Structures are given as C-alpha cells and as structure tokens.
Amino acid sequence: MTSASPSLAPVPSASTEPSAFAEISQETLALTRRLFVQLARRPSTLVAGVLQPLIWLVLFGALFANAPEGLLPGGISYGRFLGAGVIVFTAFSAALNAGLPVMFDREFGFLNRLLVAPLRSRSSIVFASVLYITSLSLVQSLAIMGTAALLGYGWPGGAGLLLVLVTLLLLVFAVTALSLGLAFALPGHIELIAVIFVANLPLLFASTALAPISFMPPWLGWLAALNPLTFAIEPIRAAYAGSFRLTDVVLVAPYGSLNAATCLAILAGLAAGLFLLIRPMLDRKLT
Amino acid sequence: MIELQHLSKRFGGRKVEPVQALDDLSLSVPAGSLYGLLGPNGAGKTTALRILCTLLAPDAGQVQVAGVDALAEPRTVRRLLGYVAQEVAIDKILSGRELLHLQADLHHMPAADRLARTAELIELLAMEAWIDRRCGSYSGGMRRRLDLAAGLLHRPRVLVLDEPTVGLDIESRATIWQVLQQLRDQGTTVLLSSHYLEEVDALADRLAIIDGGRVIAEGTPTALKGALGGDRVTLRVREFSDEQEASRVRDLLAACHGVRQVVVNRAQGYSLNLVVEDSGVVETLRHQLAEAQLPVFALAQSRPSLDDVYLQATGRTLSDAELSVAGRRDLKEERKQSMR
Numbered sequence: 048m049t050s051a052s053p054s055l056a057p058v059p060s061a062s063t064e065p066s067a068f069a070e071i072s073q074e075t076l077a078l079t080r081r082l083f084v085q086l087a088r089r090p091s092t093l094v095a096g097v098l099q100p101l102i103w104l105v106l107f108g109a110l111f112a113n114a115p116e117g118l119l120p121g122g123i124s125y126g127r128f129l130g131a132g133v134i135v136f137t138a139f140s141a142a143l144n145a146g147l148p149v150m151f152d153r154e155f156g157f158l159n160r161l162l163v164a165p166l167r168s169r170s171s172i173v174f175a176s177v178l179y180i181t182s183l184s185l186v187q188s189l190a191i192m193g194t195a196a197l198l199g200y201g202w203p204g205g206a207g208l209l210l211v212l213v214t215l216l217l218l219v220f221a222v223t224a225l226s227l228g229l230a231f232a233l234p235g236h237i238e239l240i241a242v243i244f245v246a247n248l249p250l251l252f253a254s255t256a257l258a259p260i261s262f263m264p265p266w267l268g269w270l271a272a273l274n275p276l277t278f279a280i281e282p283i284r285a286a287y288a289g290s291f292r293l294t295d296v297v298l299v300a301p302y303g304s305l306n307a308a309t310c311l312a313i314l315a316g317l318a319a320g321l322f323l324l325i326r327p328m329l330d331r332k333l334t
Numbered sequence: 335m336i337e338l339q340h341l342s343k344r345f346g347g348r349k350v351e352p353v354q355a356l357d358d359l360s361l362s363v364p365a366g367s368l369y370g371l372l373g374p375n376g377a378g379k380t381t382a383l384r385i386l387c388t389l390l391a392p393d394a395g396q397v398q399v400a401g402v403d404a405l406a407e408p409r410t411v412r413r414l415l416g417y418v419a420q421e422v423a424i425d426k427i428l429s430g431r432e433l434l435h436l437q438a439d440l441h442h443m444p445a446a447d448r449l450a451r452t453a454e455l456i457e458l459l460a461m462e463a464w465i466d467r468r469c470g471s472y473s474g475g476m477r478r479r480l481d482l483a484a485g486l487l488h489r490p491r492v493l494v495l496d497e498p499t500v501g502l503d504i505e506s507r508a509t510i511w512q513v514l515q516q517l518r519d520q521g522t523t524v525l526l527s528s529h530y531l532e533e534v535d536a537l538a539d540r541l542a543i544i545d546g547g548r549v550i551a552e553g554t555p556t557a558l559k560g561a562l563g564g565d566r567v568t569l570r571v572r573e574f575s576d577e578q579e580a581s582r583v584r585d586l587l588a589a590c591h592g593v594r595q596v597v598v599n600r601a602q603g604y605s606l607n608l609v610v611e612d613s614g615v616v617e618t619l620r621h622q623l624a625e626a627q628l629p630v631f632a633l634a635q636s637r638p639s640l641d642d643v644y645l646q647a648t649g650r651t652l653s654d655a656e657l658s659v660a661g662r663r664d665l666k667e668e669r670k671q672s673m674r
Contacts, residue, residue, distance in 0.1 A: 070442050077439030085427045088468075156423035160484070163387050164440035165412035 070167035071174075078161075078175035082148070086183075096183065097190045100137040104129065104194055107257070120259055121288065130195040131284035132256025135276055137191065138184035138215045139250070142222035143243050145176045146230030150239050153230070169329040173227055173322065181219045188215060200287075207286030210307070217311060218279040221318035228325035255280050255298075265301065272300035275317055278310040335492060335523040336363035336386065341395035343381050343547075355381040356392065357547035363525055363540075365400075368518040370538030371527040372640060374655035378547035379527035380420060383496050386525075387417040399492060413441070416490030418481050420497045426470030430461060430480045433469060434487060441488040455483040460509060475506030482510060486517075493517060495526040499533060511537060531640045531652060543644055545655065550647040555640060562638040562646055564594070564609040567616060570632040571623070573603065580604035586626055590619060601654055607645075610635075 086093055108126035119128050149172065152158040161172060188211065196202045203211060226243075233239050251257070253267060254276035260268045271277050281297040285307060293308035305313075343356040356378045363369040371379045384390040386397055388408040397404035397411075404411040424433060431452065438448035456465050459479045464472065472480065478498065485493060495514075499507045514537060518524050528534050534541050535555050543551040543558075551558055571583055580598045587608055588596045592615040596608040610616060616635055623630055644652050 065442065073439050073442055077436050081425065081428065081432075081436055084432065085425075088427050156419060156421045157425060158423075159389060159417075159419055160423050160437070161440065162389060163412055163415070163417045164437070165409045165442075166440060167409075167442070 067167055071171055074166055074168075074171035075174045075178070078171060079178045082175060082179040083182075085148075086179075093183065093186070096137070096141060097187055100133050100187060100191050101194050103136075104133050104191060104198070107133070108198065108200070120261060123288065124200065126195070126198055127200040127287060128259075128284070129257070130191065130200050131280050131287055132254070134188045134191050134211065134215070134283060135218065135279045136251050136254075136256050137187050138180075138219055139222055139276055139279075140247060141184050141187070142180050142219045143226050143247060145180050145223040146226035146228075146239055147236065147243075149176070149227055149230040150233075150236045154236060170322075170326065172329065173224060173325070176227060177220050177223045180223050181216055184215055184219055185212070203283075203286040204289070207289075210286045211283050214279050214282050214311065214314065217314035217318050218275065221275065221314060221321050224318065224321040224325050228321065228328055231325070231328045250274060250276055255284075260298075260300065269301055272298070272302065275314065278305075278313045281305075282307040282310050335365035335367075335400055336361070336369075336525060337396070337398040338362075338382065338386065339396040339398075341382065341385060341392045341397070343378075343385065343390070343392050355547055356385075356395075359395075359544070359548050361542055361549060361552075363523060365523050366518065366521050367539045368514060368524045368537055369526070370534035370541035371525065371544055372529070372531065372534045372541050372644075372652075373527075373544035374529055374652055377529075377544045377655075379529075379544055380496055381547075382544070383417075383494055383525070383527060387415055387494055388412055413488070414491050416485035416488065416493045418478075418485040418493070418495040418498055420500070424469040424472075424477055424480060427468060429468055430465040430472070430476075430483075431456075433480065434484060437484045437487050443488060451487055451489075455486060458513065459483050473503075474501055475503050478502060478506060479509065482513065490522070492523045492525065495524070497527055497529070499528070499530070529652065529656065531644075535640050541640075543640070543647065545644070545648050551643055558643045559638045559640065562609075562642055564611050564638070565613065565616075566636050566638055566642055567608050567610055567619075568599075568605055568632070568634045569608065569619075569630070570603065570605040571628050572631050575604040577604060580606065583623075583628060586622060586628075587619065590615065590622060593619070599651075601657075605632075 104126075108129055111125035111129075114125055116122065119125065149158070152161075162169075166172075192202065192211075229239055229242055233242065253270040254274045255271050256276060260271055263271060277298065285295060285297040293311070294306050296304045297307045297310060298305040338359060338361040341356045341359045342354075344352050344354050346352045359378065359382060361371075361382070371382065373379050381390065385392050385395075386399070386404065388404055388411055391405070399411045399414050402410050402414065425436075428436070434452045434455070435448060438452065443451065456462055459482060461476070461479060461483065464476060465480075469477070469480065482495070482498070485495070493514075498510055498514075502510070511533075514524050514526070518539070526534075526537070538555060540554050541552070541558070542549045553561075569583070569587075571579065575583075577598075577600075583606055584596050584598055587593055587606065592611040594609050594611075596606060599605050599607055610619075613635070616633070620630065620633075641652050644650075644655075648655065
C-alpha cells in the first residue's frame with residue numbers, strides 16, 4: 048500500500064476538448080480491440096464460422112452437381128451459382144448475431160461500464176461491432192472464395208473483389224445495426240436468439256441464394272426480389288460471372304430490372320435507415 | 335458537490351404492483367467528504383446512485399454534480415464521476431490490465447497517462463500478483479479491487495460506490511476502506527451506500543439514513559447517536575421468554591425511574607430493548623428484577639449505535655427491515671430495470 052493519488056486534474060473545458068473524431072476513434076478502437084481479444088482467446092467462433100460455409104458450399108454444390116446443363120440462366124454450373132449465395136448468407140448470419148455479445152454485456156452489467164463512461168458518441172458501440180463483424184466476414188468470404196476457386200467455381204478478379212467487399216460492408220452494416228437494435232429492444236438473450244433463429248433460414252430461402260427468381264412461384268419471386276439479401280447476392284454473382292460494371296443489369300425482378308449500382312444504393316439506404324432507427328435507442332439508455 | 339433534490343422514481347406498473355423506489359428524496363453531499371448512505375436492502379440506495387450516475391432518469395427531481403445539471407449535461411457529469419457498481423461488471427476473457435486500458439480509452443486518456451495511471455493503481459490496490467491473469471479467475475475481493483481501480487482511473491472528483499464491501503474477505507475490505515479514506519483526505523468526494531452499520535459508522539464523515547425511498551435522518555454519526563442520549567440496554571429474562579412474561583417485565587421496567595422506550599422485541603425471543611439515562615439505573619433494574627423473582631439470562635448495555643438511530647426513526651431495527659423488505663421486492667422487475 049502506498050499513498051493514493053487521486054490527482055484532481057481539472058475537467059477540460061469545452062474549448063480545449065479534443066476533436067470528436069479523435070475521441071470516437073479511440074472509443075471505437077478500444078471496443079473493437081476487446082472483441083478481437085475475445086475472439087483470439089475463444090477462437091471456436093472463427094473456426095466454426097469458416098468451416099460452416101465451406102461445408103455448405105461443398106455439400107450444396109454437390110447436391111446439384113448433376114443438374115441438367117443449361118438449367119440455370121447463363122448456363123453456369125450450380126456450384127458457381129451458389130458461391131455468391133453462401134458468401135452473402137455467411138456474412139448475414141454473422142451480422143445477425145452481432146447483437147448477442149451486446150445482449151450479454153447488458154445482462155452481465157458490463158454495458159453499464161460503457162454507459163457511465165463519457166463516450167463522445169454511443170454509436171462507437173455500433174461501429175466497433177461493424178468493424179469486427181466485417182473483418183470476420185472478410186476472412187470467411189476469402190475462405191469461401193478460395194475454396195470455390197479450388198472446386199473450379201471461378202474467381203471474381205480484382206475489381207470484382209472490390210465489389211464483393213463494398214457489398215458485404217453495406218449488408219453487414221445494415222444487419223449489425225438491426226441486430227444491435229434488437230439487443231437493446233428485447234428483454235433478454237433468449238428472445239434475441241429466438242428472433243435470430245426465426246429470421247435466419249426463411250430469409251435465406253426467400254432470396255436468390257439457392258435458386259434464381261425464374262425457378263420460383265410468383266409470390267416467392269416477389270419476396271425474393273424485395274429481400275435485402277438478394278440485393279447483396281446479385282452484384283456479387285455478377286462479379287463472379289465476370290461482369291463488374293455498375294450499370295449492368297444484375298437482377299430481373301417482377302417489378303423491373305435493377306443494375307448493380309441500384310442494388311448497392313438500396314443496401315446503402317437500408318444501412319443508413321437502420322442506423323438512424325437504432326440511434327435513439329442507444330441514446331434513450333442514457334436517460 | 336452532489337445535490338439530489340426531490341427525487342422520485344417508481345418502478346413497474348402494468349403487470350406488477352408499482353414500487354415507489356424513491357419518494358421525494360433530497361440529499362446534499364459536501365465537497366471533500368466521505369458520505370454514507372445507510373439503509374436496508376430495498377430502501378432505494380441503488381436507485382438513487384443510478385440516477386446520480388446518469389444510468390436512470392428520475393420521474394421527478396433535480397440532480398447536480400459540482401454545479402452541473404446531470405439530466406441536461408450527462409456527459410459532463412460522467413467525466414466528473416467514478417462509479418463502482420454493486421454487481422461487479424468485468425469481462426471474464428480480458429485480463430485486469432486489459433480491462434483498465436479499455437476503461438482508459440473510454441475516458442479518452444492519452445496513451446502515456448494511461449500506462450502511468452494503470453501502474454499507479456495496480457500498486458495502490460496491491461494487484462501486481464494477478465493483474466495479468468484473466469478476470470474470470472479472480473476472487474470476489476480481486477474483482478472488487480479491480481472495479482474500484484477502474485472507477486478511479488480517470489481521477490474523478492466524485493467517487494460513487496454501491497455497497498463496495500458486500501461479501502468481501504477482511505483483507506480486501508481493509509484495503510478498500512483505507513483507499514477510500516486516503517482519497518477523501520486528498521480531496522475526492524466519496525459517496526458510498528451500505529447496509530453495514532459499522533462500515534458507515536467507521537468511515538463516513540456524514541451520513542443519511544434512507545428508508546422507503548426517503549431520507550429519515552441526516553448528520554454526522556456522532557451527532558446522530560448523541561442526539562438519542564442515554565445508554566441502550568437489551569434484557570432477556572430467559573433464553574426464550576413468552577409474550578405474557580415479556581409484557582410483565584415491560585410494565586415493571588417502565589415504572590422504573592430513568593428508564594424510557596421499553597420495547598418488546600418479538601423477533602428475538604421476546605427480549606426487551608430499553609434506554610437508560612445513566613449507568614446507575616442498570617443496578618436499580620437488577621434489584622427490581624430480583625425482588626420480582628425474575629431471572630436475568632442476559633443483560634447487555636451499550637452506547638447508542640446507528641442501528642438505534644434507525645430504530646428511533648422507523649420503529650424497527652435494520653435487520654428486521656431487511657427481512658420484511660425481502661418479501662416485498664420484485665427482484666425480476668429490479669433486474670430488468672438494472673439491465674440497460
């Protein structure tokens with residue numbers, strides 16, 4: 048025991064306050080670091096997260112390996128068709144689970160530690176989750192793309208890779224925001240897991256991940272053409288097919304044809320909308 | 335330094351019967367003092383502290399810390415405050431040092447200061463031996479010390495602690511007491527809640543006794559106890575008496591000169607609590623009892639304690655209050671409220 052030194056440093060006045068950007072970066076990076084330290088010490092999430100989509104790709108790809116030639120639009124093989132779906136679905140699932148750690152922080156009281164700290168912006172909590180999940184999704188996606196290439200399903204190429212990256216970032220941002228919103232709105236982790244469980248597979252089946260719209264009855268086609276997953280899958284699929292011009296039509300929906308730029312714009316709008324929607328929830332925790 | 339004015343807070347409503355956690359509670363903590371909030375579990379201590387720390391909004395009332403309105407400028411107040419919660423919130427996967435570094439970043443401390451300050455607190459709270467182990471392996475005392483370090487990291491002007499020593503080993507408790515006193519001596523305002531009488535009695539410069547969501551007594555421990563006057567006597571004629579005998583003894587005692595406030599304590603085998611003006615009265619009592627052919631199983635005499643202050647104000651002892659409150663609380667609802 049030595050002498051305590053509470054060192055009553057004066058509270059900085061508003062004029063000497065460091066920039067908002069510096070403070071938000073510091074908060075966000077610290078929170079992101081925590082998530083990565085957790086991952087490094089409990090790598091099972093990462094291992095399972097990489098293995099699962101690979102199993103999907105191998106098994107699902109094999110399931111339709113002997114489908115008749117020319118069954119799919121453009122005459123591509125089912126494995127090549129499936130790659131984009133698995134990438135997007137993997138990123139989507141990871142992002143949908145992003146709220147779980149926050150929910151556990153709520154339940155164990157750790158979130159109080161964040162809420163009594165003078166965070167410059169509570170959006171830092173969202174940004175940290177987005178950074179973490181996006182990095183994780185990229186690792187998973189690269190593993191999927193590498194495996195797909197080895198299985199002979201092709202490789203999107205440099206510009207295509209960039210398109211994949213941007214698309215995933217937008218989707219992950221939107222879904223992470225949604226999941227964090229649920230983590231604040233729902234009473235506990237049981238309810239959150241239930242919502243995730245119910246949302247996950249139906250959104251997969253009602254998208255173009257596993258089959259093109261032309262295979263679907265009209266009602267399902269409509270659902271798939273409104274499903275955010277579809278807006279992420281189709282540009283990536285186009286990139287795989289060798290097309291990465293943003294003006295190329297990538298989705299022929301019952302309501303009209305959409306090009307890649309429109310799909311990305313829809314995803315961006317969704318991400319912005321959901322972020323703005325959950326912002327008040329974060330702030331309400333303050334009062 | 336801290337001003338709580340006319341705070342009210344009600345929990346529950348739709349499904350469960352609402353609980354008035356705070357009922358027009360007002361409190362003023364002078365700068366540089368060590369201030370105790372004493373009250374049974376469920377008295378509203380935690381609710382008051384959570385409102386002070388901007389985790390909860392009151393239904394009505396004002397909160398000021400160092401002249402800053404906590405409801406209007408919560409972020410400024412968060413910078414002034416260090417909060418050590420009742421339920422220790424740590425991340426099991428991180429080491430203690432990593433947790434302190436995270437905390438430092440959440441308070442926007444520069445890197446050099448962060449390292450220096452962490453080292454300082456590790457030494458102060460004697461945490462060197464285990465600070466780099468994962469928090470999941472810590473004992474209750476270690477966790478509490480780490481949590482205290484986290485609360486002190488940014489050099490708050492006001493340190494708020496909610497039941498800081500509940501369930502702690504003696505060594506950890508002594509460490510925490512010592513640190514709190516040092517902090518106070520060096521100018522930090524310390525506000526702690528406790529339902530341990532002796533803790534508040536030993537530590538606090540001033541205290542407020544809270545019951546049913548309002549302040550029922552306030553002052554320095556010496557003044558509060560001194561105001562009661564006289565000595566406390568607990569008398570048991572047998573180990574287990576009955577009501578009839580107890581009331582007989584009560585009538586006998588009440589008739590004695592220099593005796594007041596004779597109360598039958600049913601919860602403790604019909605023992606009798608009374609106040610005597612001076613020590614000589616006790617001898618008179620012994621004679622009276624012997625004449626009435628009543629035995630004396632136990633007779634204890636003491637100076638007034640804070641429990642007597644509580645008893646005087648509420649008509650029950652602190653431990654009895656805890657028992658009666660335990661049945662009325664809706665723990666599920668409280669947990670929901672504390673989950674943010």
